[in-house]
Amino acid sequence: MSTQNFKEFWKLGKAEFDTQFFDISKDGELLVKEGNYQYNLHELAKKYETSLEMAFPFIIEHRVETLINTFNFYIKKYKYRGKFYFHYPMKVNQNREFILPLITEGANLETASANELWIVKRLWEQHKFNSRIKVICNGPKTDEYLSLIKELRGQGLDIVPIIENHHEYESLKNYKGEVGIRVDLNFRTKSHWDHSVDRFGFTPDELFDLGKMRNLKILHYHVGSHIPHANDIIKALKEGLSIYKKLKKINPQLDTIDIGGGFNVNFEKKKMYSVQGVVQRIVSYLAKHTGDDGIAPPHIICEWGSHIMAPSQVTIFKVLYEKNINKGAAARKWYVIDGSFMNDLIDTWAIKQKWHVVPVNNLNSKKLERVWLCGSSCDSDDKYTGGSYVRLPKLEEGESQYVAFIDTGAYQDALGSQHCLLSAPANIVCQDGDIKIARAHETAEDVGKKFGW
Ligand SMILES: Cc1ncc(COP(=O)(O)O)c(C=O)c1O
Incomplete structure (x- = not known):
């Protein structure tokens, strides 16, 4: 042979x-x-x-570059008026050798804890990234986490905490900066994880009951890791966008939809959906279903972490x-x-x-x-x-x-x-x-x- x-x-x-x-x-x-x-x-x-x-690291760079270029390609192709931002979820791999190449290629960050945000603080203080980098903060907002968010915002970092529950909603009521909110979609995808109890985010009804929110910028959802079918990514987007539209009517400053992580990894080397195929479907769906009804096309954030890191x-x-x-x-x-x-x-x-x-x-x-x-x-x-x-x-x-x-x-x-x-x-x-x-x-x-x- x-x-x-x-x-x-x-x-x-x-x-x-x-x-x-x-x-x-x-x-x-x-x-x-x-x-x-x-x-x-x-x-x-x-x-x-x-x-x-x-x-x-060159594999990380290659993957981030491909992801960003693919989104930008379809944004241009469909004359989509929103922008794309990749936020790397740091929980996937916090090692320095993995994070630095991502930043080189233009990734923004997503943190899940005060300790991850502490890494961001170190990078920020060492002038490792420019002032355009964006950080969104998920995970339980402990006092330490909240005070770090406020400190970094005070230093000029573009940082947006994502509110995940009523407790955080109360703690962030007087927060002066922009905030995001996490919704627990009704849609469920098949994965290894237990979805019978999803502790993260508000149900759609709870969200609407909150009424107008001060400085609401991002609607975020995350339906799970290793999403098996491309259709599931689109089904989640469909529900996410319909919630976005209702929220946008009460909160006109809302301008971004964050579709979370979950892009599958080809662990078993079988036929799997592709970045090109899925990104095209995401952008074309958003392009088709916004604009005409008076809702401006939202900016798109994705947090596909394993997709970037696993093969590296x-x-x-x-x-x-x-x-x-x-x-x-x-x-x-x-x-x-x-x-x-x-x-x-x-x-x-x-x-x-x-x-x-x-x-x-x-x-x-x-x-x-x-x-x-x-x-x-x-x-x-x-x-x-x-x-x-x-x-x-x-x-x-x-x-x-x-x-x-x-x-x-x-x-x-x-x-x-x-x-x-x-x-x-x-x-x-x-x-x-x-x-x-x-x-x-x-x-x-x-x-x-x-x-x-
Ligand atoms: C909020 C959020 N974003 C992104 C991710 C990353 O998911 P994945 O590595 O499957 O892309 C996770 C994983 O748990 C998450 O909880």
């Missing part, structure tokens, strides 16, 4: 799967190509040791050994990795997230085996999702096998834990052909310190 065939087999080098930057060397090693630079992931895994996260990182583990279990339900061949699903890719355990798993070396091996993967914590739940198998090369005597999990850039770091006091993966940043260590391997002492030792 040729390298091209192996690329097809492992679904690498394809834009529709977000693997267009991946390639295979003639020796069967996994490569990432940044223009004319290339990173050999096998070499890097051996050099920096596993478990290892590799971040690729891969996590690499080494297979420590194989273990054949011959009895009971676990009777199969297990590869034990030198990290932990429960700690390092916690969504595997929490929401049964699947990832695209590919070998880092021996990619051109024809000796593939069906194996089940488990982590090195003591927990029997520390295994690759749903107990499903993956195909990986047969282990060769005297040679280490490494495996890569693709699309791990969203949420996993902040949600990560330290079960069995295993060390978190080291993190290297691959940019312009150079490698920078963002987080070194943790020693026993480093981990012990976190627990007061």
Whole structure:
């Protein structure tokens, strides 16, 4: 089989799967190509040791640029009179190496807590961004959070708190700046998350009961992450726009609709909706349904966080050994990795997230085996999702096998834990052909310190 065939087999080098930057060397090693630079992931895994996260800021830049350009393209095409703003939800990945490239490409920010806003404060005070950057603040408005919002507004930052409940409504009654409000739409999309109780936002009726609101600028909703169908994004928009129109009649200064996050990630490398297709539908829907009825086309904010971040990182583990279990339900061949699903890719355990798993070396091996993967914590739940198998090369005597999990850039770091006091993966940043260590391997002492030792 040729390298091209192996690329097809492992679904690498394809834009529709977000693997267009991946390639295979003639020796069967996994490569990432940044223009004319290339990173050999096998070499890097051996050099920096596993478990290892590799971040690729150029992928973040590429995705933000594509998103903004696509919106602007359709805004022009449909002669839409509103503007587009991408607000990056910081909860998705707060690491410095991920946030700075976003800002370079013109992303605005969305915070979920006082601590995230503290990062914004640091950037603002270090003059890292220009005064046109916009920040919107979701999440529970504690006293600390509110006072930081007011402080930054006082310093000239364009900052808009989003009111999510009656308590916040009261606390922000005398706030002098612009505010947004969050609605809990009646529309529900299918996702991993429990939607039986949505604690966030006002119901549409509660919202209308509030009457006229001082300085209301943004109507915001977020229907969930990993929205499975493009139609669901449009159905939510339809309901959101109808609420927007009613609110706008009572609050003429309202001028922005924030459609939240939720654009799906192609974790499993199957057919999925595209940015071009969905953005075209959003802009054309808004263009068609505003204007004529006297409602000016709203500015559009989206907070598609995982879409931007997930493909910008891969996590690499080494297979420590194989273990054949011959009895009971676990009777199969297990590869034990030198990290932990429960700690390092916690969504595997929490929401049964699947990832695209590919070998880092021996990619051109024809000796593939069906194996089940488990982590090195003591927990029997520390295994690759749903107990499903993956195909990986047969282990060769005297040679280490490494495996890569693709699309791990969203949420996993902040949600990560330290079960069995295993060390978190080291993190290297691959940019312009150079490698920078963002987080070194943790020693026993480093981990012990976190627990007061
Ligand atoms: C308000 C809000 N915006 C944006 C996001 C990001 O969602 P996603 O990463 O699915 O795009 C979330 C995720 O929970 C959210 O709660």
